Amino acid sequence: MPTPSPASPDALFPETRRALLHRIAVAQSASRTPSLVAAVVRDGRTVWTGARSCVDGHAPDGDTQYRIGSITKTFVAALVMQLRDAGRLGLDDPVDKYLGATSADGVTIRQLLAHTGGLASESPGPWWERTSGALRPDLDGVLGERARLHPAGERHHYSNPGFALLGAVVERLHDGQPWDEVLWSQVLEPLGMTRTSRRPQATHAGGWAVHPYAELMLPEAVHETGLMAPAGELWSTADDLCRWAAFLAAGDEHVLSAATVEEMRRPAAPSGDYGLGLQVTTGPDGRQLVGHGGSMPGFVAGLWFDVAEGLGAAVLANSTTGAPTGAIARDLLGIVTEREPRIPEPWRPVSDPDPELLALTGPWYWGTSPHVLRLAAGRDLELAPATPGAGRGARFRAGRDGTWTGLEGYYDGETLRAVRAADGTVTHLDVGSFVFTRTPYDPAAPVPGGVDPAGWGAHGA
Template sequence: MTDQPDELLPTTRRALLHRIAVTQAEGRTPSLIAGVVRDGRLVWSGARSMVDGHAPTPDVQYRIGSLTKTFVAVLVLRLRDEGRLDLADPLEHHLPGTPADGATIAQLLSHSAGIAAETPEPWWERTDGSLRPAVGDLLDRKNALKHPAGRRFHYSNPGYALLGSLVEKLRGEPWGEVLRREILTPLGMDRTTLFPEHPHAGGFAVHPWADVMLPEPLTDTGLMGPAGQLWSTAADLARWAAFLADGDDRVLAADTLAEMRRPAVGPDSADWTATYGLGLQLRRHEGRVLYGHAGSMPGFTAGIWVSESDGLAAIALSNATSGANSPLLAAQLITLTAEHEPRIPAPWRPLPEVDEELLALTGPWYWGSSPYTLHLKADRGLELTALAAGSRESRFRAEPDGTWTGLDNYYAGETLRVVRAADGTVSHLDLGSFVFTREPYGPAPAVPGGVDPQGWQGS
């Protein structure tokens, strides 16, 4: 049972409609459609069009450009979770003979391989993929590397084309077929395709200085398809947003999705507004950290963002090469919805049963002289909270062997275990070799290096 309303309130719907109407009018966009997903369900969609009475429905396809990369990244992470590859593997271990042989799979996923942003000419987005028939044609062999690998973020469309070819090599079939079988069918996304299927929007360029339009060509980008080939709908992308928020064990576990949205390369500055994980962009927008992706191809822009803290996601699709800024619109829709209808927290409830041994572990602990408290959470989890500014804290997941594994911050992945004295009583906690005791530097036998026998002293 949830206390969230089944639908958005009229004032919220009005604000969202106003936002997309302004975007369509000021962006001079032939049409656009947008939607808001709350707790995994499409709760609002709206559309605007230059033709009265013919606004697109959530079932109309638009080209989604680089949102395609999020699908390719999931296919690669599935291979990693199956043990078919390691993210630290150089590409040449699985797909030899490309101009990016030394780049690791993680670097390609995070755009940190240092390789070129685009293919050799001509512009791949508006030309047929037959001009690049082999993976060796995706990069200039003499000038593929633009930066030292692993040192900085440098967006690369050919990098994702190589990842698509990697999927094909390891699965033994075209990446589009793998995508359909492993992702689209399980998630019910039957309107997401490599090529447009009726009904779909046509793509246009709008003249920058006059209210006239030019149709954009529809191209089969061939081997570059994994960088931006897909077509999808607002309804299908709502399902994709729900998946990106919570995971689906038929496709990818929630823990792996959480790994994808962690920054893979450090931002350029402390006041960063955008960074990148493993196939997912991260964006700061009006005080929120969102994850998802922006997309564009000639004639189309697209955006999908998820706000984990708000339980919200939004998508926006338009059929103009520039103007509407669908990624920004999607972020604005999250902000509007969250401001009009802030998430209602789940009610507090006590634990279903009391484990006396775990309960005895709660309360104050000390790392040296730094004070902490240990809280017992649901599913036998623990939370270590610092009482002094600048100290380290983390949440921990209970393991079957009686230990706990850190979930975040400094202790992520580290093991917390209870150390007992000879009589069975708790001596101290060991957290990755750090000792936590019930008193500052006490009892002495538990403290590495010992404790001065004179104990605590005054001046």
């Protein structure tokens, strides 16, 4: 994966750059935010950075640290997925397998990542974001006696303590090494994200509260939150978050594969708006956007990216409330997409097609419903109704066992098999028990319920 480089002054058209600057200038002024910095990344390269500040002659840049709040959760999720890929844990393992008995017993790793474990949103006692972690010295203090508010798996209910548990799992499986040290060696350093850290490093912005009815500011204190830190304690920069967006869109062989980050981006909650540590939403043009928001006293942050467009945006501000950084980031994506849509790569034919896979392509019928099977990148397949909307379709990822697994929609997780006769010829496709044949109701294929031997004709009603 390419490392985003400093923004080139001619990376975007002047009209686009002015529209981006106008958007953040309006946001900083209207929300009365002391300072705001934003950056846009495209295809792994930072193409624009802008900032506004209430201090004349001084503004932050892409290398200025801000607290990023719950965007921290995306980093913790990556550490968990590394452990899964290494075979150290299973996503459907109960968390007590690694942490022992807690009031969250039975909640799985996957449910914690997707906020579907039914746990409370916050820790008991004083608000953890504005108090010392010493008030919660152990997991019992993080969870409290009434940790579970809803049955596990039934709904999406955002839980900060859930990510405290995931941070504890990371530390337990790394022999007690602090999660942020693991993050540095396993993720940040390999990706060149040298300006992301648990504690602030120069140069960093100060956090502020802005008076709701007067043009006044009050400095916000910064607390170390102890066991709750995996829920929101990291500091980062617009430049580093652009690197992070590029990674979450494409993966990196030194950290997580493209297939794993794609799995993280896939909706995993009943609401459909949360994956494994990542928020999922739909932009105004119907495109899927992935990212996360974050806030801590004195700071708000937003990070969103469009995988299909190869585009991401990060927005950081230093006010407790005010700037809608997530909405601003999505607006920045929209400005670039509308004014400078991505130029697609030229179509190129493959040089070495697999004859057996090529033979599977073309029309197939589910009953009387015509579908088309196409050979996608690598050995993947795409099944689609011949008439858009008149049936179900999906992309299928090739497996090593000669089958394919559905990646979306009704067929998400279902298996597609090419069933062969004794002589090796393909008789039909089996997609989660649905039989697809080369002709409608092919009598030579095992169509469930059978096919009338009289065949097609003018039968009486």
